[in-house]
Amino acid sequence: MTEVSNAYLSQLENGKTEQPSPRVLHKLAEYYGIPYNRLMEVAGYLQPSENARANKVGSLQAALMSDDLTDEEEKTVAHFIEFLRTQRATGGS
Numbered sequence: 436m437t438e439v440s441n442a443y444l445s446q447l448e449n450g451k452t453e454q455p456s457p458r459v460l461h462k463l464a465e466y467y468g469i470p471y472n473r474l475m476e477v478a479g480y481l482q483p484s485e486n487a488r489a490n491k492v493g494s495l496q497a498a499l500m501s502d503d504l505t506d507e508e509e510k511t512v513a514h515f516i517e518f519l520r521t522q523r524a525t526g527g528s
Contacts, residue, residue, distance in 0.1 A: 439459055439462055454480075457475065460478060
C-alpha cells in the first residue's frame with residue numbers, strides 16, 4: 436500500500452538502513468497516520484522544536500496513536516498503563 440518494497444521496510448525495521456529518504460518517510464507517515472514532521476525529526480532531517488521536545492512521542496505512543504483501537508481496547512490499554520505506573524510507584528511489589 437505504501438509502494439515501499441517489503442525488503443526495504445525489513446531493512447528499516449532491522450536497523451540495516453538508518454536514514455530513509457523524505458519521500459519514503461512521507462509515504463509511511465500517511466499510511467500509519469503519524470505526523471510527517473515527527474518522522475523527519477527522528478530520521479535526523481529536522482531539529483525538534485521546543486514544543487516538540489515538550490510533547491515527545493515515543494515509538495510505543497506513536498504506534499498506539501496510529502492504530503484504530505476499539506473503545507474496549509483503549510480501556511484495556513489504559514488499565515494496563517495504570518497497572519504499570521502502580522508497579523513502578525510501589526517498586527514492583
